[in-house]
Amino acid sequence: MNRNDSIxxxxxxxxxxxxxxxxxxxxxxxxxxxxxxxxxxxxLIKIQKISDxxxxxxxxxxxxxxxxxxxLETIPNIxxxxxxxxxxxxxxxxxxxxxxxxxxxxxxTIKRYLIKSDFPLWHVNGKNLIISKSCQSEIEKxxxxxxxxxxxxxxxxxxxxxxxxxxxGSIKDTMQKVFIHAKQExxxxxxxxxxxxxxxxxxxxxxxxxxxxxxxxxQSSTGQTAYIEPLEIIELNNKLTELHFSxxxxxxxxxxxxxxxxxxxxxxxxxxxxILKYIDQHNTMAKLAYQINAICPEMNExxxxxxxxxxxxLFSLVEKKAVSLDIELNQEKILLLSxxxxxxxxxxxxxIGLYALMAQCGLxxxxxxxxxxxxxxxxxxxGDRQSMENDLSTFSAxxxxxxxxxxxxxxxxxxxxxxxxxxxxxxxxxxLSRSIMEFFxxxxxxxxxxxxxxxxxxxxxxxxxxxxxxMIFDSDALAPTYELQLGTPGASYALExxxxxxxxxxxxxxxxxxxxxxxxxxxxxxxxxxxxxLVAESLRIDLENREKKLEQIETQTFNKEKEINxxxxxxxxxxxxxxxxxxxxxxxxxxxxxxxxxxxxxxxxTIKKVKDQFQNTLENLQIQDKTAEEEFxxxxxxxxxxxxxxYIPHLNSKGKIIHLPxxxxxxxxxxxxxxxxxxxAELQRAEASESSESNSKPNISMNKTFSxxxxxxxxxxxxxxxxxxxxxxxxxxALISGMSFVHILHGKGTGALMExxxxxxxxxxxVANFHFADEDQGGAGITVVEFE
Numbered sequence: 001m002n003r004n005d006s007i008x009x010x011x012x013x014x015x016x017x018x019x020x021x022x023x024x025x026x027x028x029x030x031x032x033x034x035x036x037x038x039x040x041x042x043x044l045i046k047i048q049k050i051s052d053x054x055x056x057x058x059x060x061x062x063x064x065x066x067x068x069x070x071x072l073e074t075i076p077n078i079x080x081x082x083x084x085x086x087x088x089x090x091x092x093x094x095x096x097x098x099x100x101x102x103x104x105x106x107x108x109t110i111k112r113y114l115i116k117s118d119f120p121l122w123h124v125n126g127k128n129l130i131i132s133k134s135c136q137s138e139i140e141k142x143x144x145x146x147x148x149x150x151x152x153x154x155x156x157x158x159x160x161x162x163x164x165x166x167x168x169g170s171i172k173d174t175m176q177k178v179f180i181h182a183k184q185e186x187x188x189x190x191x192x193x194x195x196x197x198x199x200x201x202x203x204x205x206x207x208x209x210x211x212x213x214x215x216x217x218x219q220s221s222t223g224q225t226a227y228i229e230p231l232e233i234i235e236l237n238n239k240l241t242e243l244h245f246s247x248x249x250x251x252x253x254x255x256x257x258x259x260x261x262x263x264x265x266x267x268x269x270x271x272x273x274x275i276l277k278y279i280d281q282h283n284t285m286a287k288l289a290y291q292i293n294a295i296c297p298e299m300n301e302x303x304x305x306x307x308x309x310x311x312x313x314l315f316s317l318v319e320k321k322a323v324s325l326d327i328e329l330n331q332e333k334i335l336l337l338s339x340x341x342x343x344x345x346x347x348x349x350x351x352i353g354l355y356a357l358m359a360q361c362g363l364x365x366x367x368x369x370x371x372x373x374x375x376x377x378x379x380x381x382x383g384d385r386q387s388m389e390n391d392l393s394t395f396s397a398x399x400x401x402x403x404x405x406x407x408x409x410x411x412x413x414x415x416x417x418x419x420x421x422x423x424x425x426x427x428x429x430x431x432l433s434r435s436i437m438e439f440f441x442x443x444x445x446x447x448x449x450x451x452x453x454x455x456x457x458x459x460x461x462x463x464x465x466x467x468x469x470x471m472i473f474d475s476d477a478l479a480p481t482y483e484l485q486l487g488t489p490g491a492s493y494a495l496e497x498x499x500x501x502x503x504x505x506x507x508x509x510x511x512x513x514x515x516x517x518x519x520x521x522x523x524x525x526x527x528x529x530x531x532x533x534l535v536a537e538s539l540r541i542d543l544e545n546r547e548k549k550l551e552q553i554e555t556q557t558f559n560k561e562k563e564i565n566x567x568x569x570x571x572x573x574x575x576x577x578x579x580x581x582x583x584x585x586x587x588x589x590x591x592x593x594x595x596x597x598x599x600x601x602x603x604x605x606t607i608k609k610v611k612d613q614f615q616n617t618l619e620n621l622q623i624q625d626k627t628a629e630e631e632f633x634x635x636x637x638x639x640x641x642x643x644x645x646x647y648i649p650h651l652n653s654k655g656k657i658i659h660l661p662x663x664x665x666x667x668x669x670x671x672x673x674x675x676x677x678x679x680x681a682e683l684q685r686a687e688a689s690e691s692s693e694s695n696s697k698p699n700i701s702m703n704k705t706f707s708x709x710x711x712x713x714x715x716x717x718x719x720x721x722x723x724x725x726x727x728x729x730x731x732x733x734a735l736i737s738g739m740s741f742v743h744i745l746h747g748k749g750t751g752a753l754m755e756x757x758x759x760x761x762x763x764x765x766x767v768a769n770f771h772f773a774d775e776d777q778g779g780a781g782i783t784v785v786e787f788e
Contacts, residue, residue: 711741
């Protein structure tokens with residue numbers, strides 16, 4: 001990030017609230033070094049650099065939006081000791097190894113998380129993150145979970161640990177014997193063994209201190225007790241001290257050896273730390289964008305500034321409801337804001353400054369759309385600059401600040417001016433303000449300024465390069481709405497607000513007389529314009545709502561039409577396929593019959609058989625032709641209602657829906673008093689007249705249903721799922737036709753199809769019994785099904 005604060009003063013950061021954004025980022029980052037980074041965060045001035053920051057942030061923002069954010073944890077700061085790793089013989093401390101271990105674990109976790117499909121940029125940028133099981137394992141061999149050196153970290157350490165334990169046991173046993181003897185002789189000045197100067201001692205009465213041979217290690221504050229180290233354990237304590245020295249030295253040796261192990265990994269560790277620090281910067285920025293529901297602003301070089309439905313992020317961070325802001329500055333680069341006090345002018349001013357700063361830092365903006373040019377200078381004159389120390393009045397302070405702004409302004413400057421022309425005589429202030437604004441127009445600066453001066457509003461209405469903006473005021477409620485209206489200045493409503501706040505009506509009336517006709521007329525005109533604008537806005541909203549309703553109706557109509565056309569196309573395609581099947585079947589039958597006639601030389605019996613078969617074929621063709629001629633009525637969503645009458649083509653019957661579709665788009669239908677479960681695709685819409693007739697007579701008469709069921713169905717050559725579907729349809733047809741049994745020809749083969757059929761039949765409540773046919777009728781290749 002650019003650390004050049006010359007493009008923006010600390011006052012600008014403070015006045016716009018950018019310091020609050022910095023502090024939020026500082027408090028939410030996970031690397032202590034990034035706290036300083038965000039504290040000093042300043043705008044970039046190169047579009048490509050801004051774009052790079054945005055792109056890297058966007059990958060992490062997408063992860064937040066997928067509810068699968070980066071599993072980043074606190075990044076240990078290894079900067080204080082990492083360079084020492086290159087020093088031969090240097091020894092890291094246990095705390096350093098704890099930080100190193102955390103870094104290794106975090107580096108491995110993040111690298112595995114940054115998959116190419118979700119993080120194409122970070123997948124490349126994070127490829128050098130260290131993943132080393134051997135490094136983790138080396139640390140785990142030496143330290144326990146609390147990062148204390150393990151007692152078995154080396155054979156020597158293990159031996160010393162055991163020796164110390166044994167020596168301590170010997171000291172304890174010896175001391176216990178001496179203690180018991182002293183207690184029996186009533187020499188003790190206390191009731192337990194104590195430690196002084198790291199040694200085990202006996203608390204003896206001062207008068208009895210010579211009863212036990214040894215060294216006086218300490219004496220009580222009252223002088224009544226002497227703490228004696230018995231002669232018997234002095235040698236043992238000395239040995240124990242030596243063992244502890246040896247133990248400490250062995251631990252140092254182990255740490256030096258472990259430090260030496262990691263010296264070759266210095267570059268990998270250093271680079272991993274830098275990558276994780278860099279990741280934390282962008283992840284924190286993405287976290288802010290996610291919290292304030294922000295979008296990526298578009299940066300441009302043509303000077304265009306535009307925001308739609310933008311909300312000040314300072315309000316979003318504290319979950320405060322705010323009125324959104326819409327501004328567009330293109331040809332006119334100067335916006336003159338006017339309106340009542342506490343109407344939101346200064347908030348708009350500061351918001352634009354804050355948006356611009358955030359955009360150039362690569363941060364996202366809480367808006368529907370945001371476009372910003374790149375500014376090389378941010379300047380502002382906001383608030384009371386009065387200084388007693390420098391002998392500056394309010395007006396003098398403003399002029400001093402304006403002099404600096406005028407001197408440094410250029411076409412890539414963003415300038416914020418609050419309460420332009422105040423602090424002096426209104427006429428002189430207006431003239432001076434106009435002159436300054438004309439200077440800014442010539443310099444092509446982007447300026448957002450607020451004012452209450454009517455003459456400036458009138459001038460801005462006719463001047464090129466500047467546009468008026470008014471803060472909307474509800475004249476009936478005498479309260480601001482905090483909305484900005486571009487192109488129209490805002491009235492101050494000073495007298496109306498004063499009246500609302502309880503000021504005497506006599507004073508209000510006298511003020512109206514003193515203010516002058518010109519000012520009163522201007523305020524009245526602005527007020528009337530605002531009322532008319534509100535009426536027009538209300539009509540516009542009503543018109544938009546009506547247009548939306550019409551669009552919804554058009555969309556629904558279009559979708560219905562698409563459904564109908566799709567259904568007709570499907571019906572036509574199905575009919576063509578059926579016709580082709582019928583023609584091929586008739587052709588085969590005709591060829592077979594002609595061949596039989598030729599073989600039998602056309603005797604009467606053969607001719608009668610041919611006539612009968614042709615008659616059957618003709619009847620079937622007539623029936624199917626009649627079905628094909630019927631209009632294809634596919635079910636629409638509105639037709640799928642409980643109680644609706646539908647047509648079932650493969651049963652040539654009508655039925656009534658008794659249960660709505662389940663998750664698999666299957667409905668329960670009642671046909672001739674029998675309940676069937678069918679797929680929606682197997683149903684059609686019944687004709688209106690037929691539906692009415694059916695509604696009046698719920699039970700469909702059997703004599704209106706043409707039976708298409710046959711006694712036997714041939715499933716040979718079919719897949720199991722296909723065969724089960726055909727079996728289900730055949731059983732439905734048989735039930736509708738009132739048949740008492742059917743035959744299912746499945747063949748013998750491997751037996752898989754037969755087993756599937758039998759399992760299916762066993763689950764059907766309407767099947768009374770099923771068994772293989774007699775041997776002379778097909779045996780195990782045919783299953784006979786009997787109905788209840």
